Amino acid sequence: MPFPPTSDPELFERRGYRKKLRIANFITQSGPAGLWGPAATNSTLLAASEINRRGGILGREIELSFFDAGGDIDDVVRTAREIVSGEDADIIMGSHISAVRVALRKVIAGHIPYIYTPVYEGGERTPGVMAIGEIPRIQSRPAIEWLANVKRASRWYLIGSDYVWPWLAHKATKKYIADAGGRVVGEEFVPLGAQDHSAQLARIRAAKPDVVLISLIGTDSILFNRAFGKQGLGAKMLRLGGAMDETVLLGIGAANTDNLFCASGYFIDAASRDNDAFRGHYESAFGRHAPPPGSIAQSNYEGLRFLETVATRAGSVAARPLLTAAANIDYQGARGNVRIRRGNARMPIHLAEADGLDFRLIQTF
Known part of the structure; x- marks a missing residue:
């Protein structure tokens, strides 16, 4: 995946000297998609905690910051621009509607790696943007x-x-x-x-x-x-x-x-070793009555698992090696094995039917 000439390798080198890996998370906390915000935040915190206990990413402890992506898009873009210009993050991760992604990539792409986690329409090819959701x-x-x-x-x-x-x-x-x-x-x-x-x-x-x-x-x-x-x-x-x-x-x-x-690609009741582990850790961390981590929220957990795998292969969180490694890679998350090929994620897809307040899985493709 080519990286635009506007990128600044020295900027990534300066960020690389930081002891902590600073990740800015744009999670929707308000508006129609805001109902996923609490569980999305929990899922991000859980992944960061697990990775940090393993020694962080390339030896750097993850440090998270959260920003609401559910407000006026111009305000969200302004916040992202300030983060980029102020060198306040090494990575940006987003769980929000695609309209926000389209706006954010104009100020993020080419300056800082951007991981977009939820289900989306497909076709994302902007240099610097890595999408891992179902298409x-x-x-x-x-x-x-x-x-x-x-x-x-x-x-x-x-x-x-x-x-x-x-x-x-x-x-x-x-x-x-x-x-x-x-x-x-x-x-x-x-x-x-x-x-x-x-x-x-x-x-x-x-x-x-x-x-x-x-x-x-x-x-x-x-x-x-x-x-x-x-x-x-x-x-x-x-x-x-x-x-x-x-x-x-x-x-x-x-x-x-x-x-x-x-x-x-994900249901809470999907039976697998990976999902059992995720659900067990989530409940241990946040309690039995925490907001349920459905597919949108859980994608934030996968976003950090994806970053951990890609950075390990690349040996760096600098843009060029990170994006090259991200184009074709497998990683493990709560969905099981996810394959990224030419920037598109593939995973088993489950069809479920509502059974009261639960989903009953009836077919896996």
Whole structure:
């Protein structure tokens, strides 16, 4: 992966003299995606603690700082610019919506390595940005094929939040729907923070889809799915969620989760040695009643595990060797073995169906 000529090798050398590895974490603590903030923070702290007990990254103890990525995007960008210009961090890590990533990379890329952890639309090729989340080709395509083959689903209605992830994810999923012999009978994008979904639900009812594919984010998804359930639509059509996890499910409520499916690289109840270890350490650190670390939150844990592996291979956290090593590498996280090839992450994808307030895994692809 080429690195732009604006990078400053001497800057990375100066940062390398620090005893501690300073990581600035842009985690969404407010707005529709803010419900993941507490568990995301916990997951980051857990990974840093584990790595520091192993001696840190290349002998340097991780030192974390946290910034809210859920406010006005211009304010978030201004904070990132100040961090970069002030040489206040060696690495930036982000768990936030893609609209923030697109804005941040303009001031971060080329100056400081930037690890983006959650599910996203794919196609990130900005030099300096490393994305490790699920992309539609590995997340949505097998779920769409399963619903077409097993549930005989052919009519699809797509609804998402009005920003870059749903825009581009829907573009990809339309092809997967067509490849599975289905057709899209409706599509719309809803402004972030919308409270009333009655108009969208009326259009969905009229279109009579077999499946509603939902790319709404955080509390927006909760409000939509609550209203969907209360109108009795759960008994009439299936739902397939994108950025949905156990935290969202708790918000929706058990009475509103009929025929609700989700595809993800991580579920809390996925049975594996890696996940058992992660869950055990998380509970030991934060208690049984801590916010559940669903897929979005857990991705922050994986972000530091990824950095540890990449830095060890590169022998450095300087941009050029770090980015070269990150392009093709395997690492272990709570999802198990994750393979990065040409900058794209691949991992087993699980399809789950909501069972009250839990997800019951029914298929792994």
